[in-house]
Amino acid sequence: MHRPLAKFKLRNVHEVYEINSGFEVTVIDRRGVEHKYKVPQEAADLLCNLCIGECVTAEEASRRIAPHAKRLALEYHYGHKLGYYTQEILLALSATGRATIRKVGRGFEYQVIG
Secondary structure (H helix, E strand, O other): OEEEEEEEEOOOEEEEEEEOOEEEEEEEOOOOOEEEEEEEHHHHHHHHHHHOOOEEOHHHHHHHHHHHOOOOOOOOOOHHHHHHHHHHHHHHHHHOOOEEEEEEOOEEEEEEOO
16 A cells, blocks of 8 residues: 655745555655655654644654663654654655644744644
8 A cells, every 4th residue: 555645835845644654754855756655654653642632743753762762663763864764654644634834933833733
C-alpha cells in the first residue's frame, strides 16, 4: 500500500504517504531533488503521546524523541538531522489529523492534538 495522505509546502514540498509499516515522506527540494524518509507508525504514536496537548517546534519535539531514537531504529539518532527527521514525523501526524501546523516567523509550530 502506498496511499497519498497530504502535501505540505514549507521551505520545500513534503508529500506524506501511508505505507504498510507507517508513513513515507517524500521531500522535494528547490532543485527538484527527491529525498524519502520512512516514519514507523510506532515513532509517530510515541511522539504524539510525548507531545499531546502541546504546541512544539521540530527542534523541541526532537529533544523528546531522542532518548527513544535507537530503540525505534529511526534513520537518525541525534543532532540536527534528527531535528529534520522529527519534522517529517510531525508532518505525518498532521497528515492524519493528529496535529496541526502553522507558520511562526521563519519556522513552524505543531499543535499536537492526539
